[in-house]
Amino acid sequence: MSKTLVEKIWDAHVVKSEEGFPDILYIDTHLIHEVTSPQAFDGLRKRGLPVFRPQQTVATADHNVPTLNQLLPIKEELSRYQVDMLTKNCAEFGIELYGLGHPFQGIVHVIGPELGITLPGKTMVCGDSHTSTHGAFGAIAFGIGTSQVEQVFATQCLLQSKPKTMKIEVNGELGKGVGAKDIILYIIAQISAAGGTGYFIEYAGSAIESLSMEARMTICNMSIEMGARGGLIAPDQITFDYIKGREFAPAGEEWDKALAYWKTLYSDADATFDSVLTFDAADIAPMITYGTNPGMGMGIQEN
Template identity: 90%
Template sequence: MSKTLVEKIWDAHVVKSETGFPDILYIDTHFIHEVTSPQAFDGLRKRGLPVFRPKQTIATADHNVPTLNQHLPIKEELSRYQVDMLTKNCAEFGIELYGLGHPFQGIVHVIGPELGITQPGATIVCGDSHTSTHGAFGSIAFGIGTSQVEQVMATQCLLQQKPKTMKIEVNGQLGLGVTSKDIILYIISQISAAGGTGYFIEYAGSAITSLSMEARMTICNMSIEMGARGGLIAPDQITFDYLKGREFSPKGEDWNKAVAKWQTLYSDADAQFDRVLKFNAEDIEPMITYGTNPGMGMGISAHIPATQAQPESEQLSYQKALDYMGFEDDALLIGKPVDYVFIGSCTNSRIEDLREVAEFVKDKRKAENVEVWIVPGSKQVEKQAKEEGLDKVFEQAGFQLREPGCSACLGMNEDKIPAGKYCVSTSNRNFEGRQGPNARTLLVSPLTAAAAAVTGKITDVRELLEKIES
């Protein structure tokens, strides 16, 4: 019987399945961090249970960590408490922790792939919605709640309903200044922030398979932003080349055996998906959000859609979003002054993102009205950026290269955007208060963020790129 890639991986991990009940799904790798793990550890403690397979649980500190002076005690009391509890819990339960000061520390969805822990065909979970990032390697990866974190710790299994499957094809060649972040923002703008609800999405098509692994991670990362359970891309030679030689990738003959197995991970030609969507890469331009959910996005040269054009049931919330952002119907965002530019988060903080920004801003300076934060996704990314001299480029441009962490993606640490200020951000969510109380977030690609940084306003990066090329 023909199967989709999701079905192949899922069926290979089902421990028990009974009609009318969720499947018992075996979990290969469990990532944890300081925010969603404390209650799970307390639950085990109260029941006198150990972590069933501690070697398959990997911990790091990322959400609450400061991105300046990480060698000093954390200033915020709650943040310090959560990071300290993670350290204590990992020591007590025998879990490897990549905490502050460790060379492998970083955002959980950045360190898994770069260390070779994330591998094709695996089931991967974390108490974090953007676990879908790991699906770029052809794995079933999804976020779970705190009670489920405890369930995996205790049993290495989860009770899960098998999801529906959706295939999203993007074919064609991307235009100048258009990146993987623009692809995913475009898809979400077309199908809405709820368009993927109930589905596990497989991304395919020539525009997807031509992407690097880091770009594929950006695509899968934001699957959750359209309501999907997760997203994945079939592994190929680009995947294998990325993984080869990494810290925890298979070595020697084990590598050959692993690749032979990974090469079987694809959807059969006649596999049936519950839904199929197709898009043309040529229709995508640099994207920007204008509202308070990721579905409120548009091409950067477009005008904000009118409230009256929305379904009647959504007009009140739509107008509320525009009021919060300080925008009006039919407005053009190009030329709008901005206050902050944040380049980071589990969506766009990898070395490829930093290289792209550095290449664009070389010999340029940031605008006087803008504060720019570059936050690498891990200590390894930070180290590599410095080895390549990217830190010097950023310094000369007036950008601040900070230390690894989730940073201004969410207002859970010291890196908050002040109330009322506009932040052009490479992160994944633009909810009210996401980057700090009453902060206003506009989601973009690293290239579009860099353009805003040097001009001080929302800018169509294609205009600057055309000048560079001419």
Template identity: 75%
Template sequence: MAKTLFDKIWDKHVVQQIDGGPSVLYIDKHFIHEVTSPQAFQGLEKRGMKVFRPQQIVATADHNVPTLQQHLPIKDELSRVQVQQLITNCKNHNIELYGLGHPFQGIVHVIGPELGVTQPGMTIVCGDSHTSTHGAFGAIAFGIGTSEVEMVMATQCLMQSKPKLMRINVEGTLNKGVVSKDIILYIIAQISASGATGYFVEYAGSAIRSLSMEGRMTICNMSIEMGARGGMIAPDEVTFGYMKGRQFAPGNGQWDRKMEQWKELYSDADAKFDVEINIKAEDIEPMITYGTNPGMGVSVAGLIPGEKDIDDKEKPSFLKSLDYMGLQPGSRIKGKKVDYVFIGSCTNSRIEDLRLVAGFVKGKKKASDVEVWIVPGSKQVEKQAIAEGIDKIFEEAGFQLRQPGCSACLGMNEDKIPAGKYCVSTSNRNFEGRQGPNARTFLVSPLTAAVAAITGEVGDVREFI
């Protein structure tokens, strides 16, 4: 019987199928951080239990950490308490922790892949919605709630209902200036922020296969922003080339054996999906969001929809969103003055993202009235950026290269965008207050962010390359 990539992995991990109910699913790897784990640890301890398989958990501090002067005590009391509690919990339960000061510290969804912890065919969970990032390696990866974090800690299993399956095929050649972030913003704009609710999405097609692993991670990362349970891409030679030799990837003695298994991870030619969507790569342009959910996106060169283009039921929320953003229906975003540019987050903070930005800004200076924060996704990315001289390019451009963390992706640490200010951001969400109370967010690719940093306004990268 023909199977999808998802089916092949799911079926191998079902411990028990409950009649008329969910499956008991075995979890290969569990990532944790300081925000969603404290209550889970507390729940275990109240029941007098220890973590069942601590060797299958990897912990890091990322959401609440400052991105300047990380060697000093954390100023914010809540953040300091949460980070310290993670240290205590990991010590008490013998869990590997990559905390502040550790050479492997970074955003949880950046360090897993770059260390070789994330591998094809795995089931991976974390108390964080953007766990879907790891699906780029041909894994079933999804976010879970705190009670589920406790369940995995206690049993290494999880109760899950099998989702419906969707395949999104992107065929053709991408236009100049169009990168992976534009692909996923375009898809979400086409099907809406709820268009994949209840589905697990497989991305396929020649345009997807042409992407680097960093690009594939960006796409899978934002699957959750269209309501999907997760996203995945079949592993191939690009995947294997990225993984080989990484810290925790299989060594020479196991590599060939693992490769044979991984090469079977693809959807069979006649496998059936509940929904299939076909997209032409040539139709995708550099994208930007204009509203307060990631589905409210248009071409950078395009217009915000007019009131007549919006369904009557959706019109109140549409107008409320534009009012929050200080924008008008039917207007153009291109040329809009911006105040901040944030390049970072688990979506776009890898070395490829930084190289892309550095290549564009080399020899240029930032606009005088724009503040630019570059936040690497991990200590490894930071180290590589310095080794390649990227830090010097940013310094000469007037950008601030900060230390690793989630930073201004979310208003949970010190890196907040002031009220009313416009931020061009490479992060994944533009909800009201996401980057700080009353902050206004435009989601874009690293290239489009670089244009805004240099010109001080929203621009079309195709006019500069």
């Protein structure tokens, strides 16, 4: 049976599925930070539960922290309290923390790729809407709420209804000065800030395939701005070259095994999507936005 990339990854992670109920979806990697995790940890305490698989939880302080002088006390009281609670909670529940001063500390959706934690074929969640950034590597990645953070802590699974699938193709050569941000703002301007609601989006086409990993991350990051559950791009040689040799990436025989699997992660030629949209890269100009939502965008040459 032919499948889309989303279906291949999703189906491989379903622990249990019953008609009329959400799937029980296994989560490979749970990313946490200081803002959406404290209440989830408290929920575990009230139930007397441990974190089920702490080795699959990646913690860093990134939302309310200074860029410079990180070894000094955080001045803002609430921010300092949240970071202190993350440190306390991770120590209590046996989770390794990339806290302030740690060489791996950074923006959660940046350190995942940079450290080789984000890999094709994974399911990844975080209490942050822009978790879809990791989809650039051919992963199913999406944001969750605090009660769901607690659910993943306790079970390493999530109750989740299978989303509809949308393919957005951008073909052709990009014009001068047009980058990834322009591509995604153009798409959102065409379909609106609600145009992706209910869908998991696969970005494809020659213009997408020409992009760097950083540019692909920009595209997938902003899937949320069109209301989508998440977005992803099929992994290719650009993806594999980026991952190889990173801190936690597979190596040796494990690399060869992983690479063989990653090369199967694409939508079958005759796979059926719930919606397909196609755009010409030549139509995309450098974009600006105005007004009150990201769907209000226009090319700089427009009036």
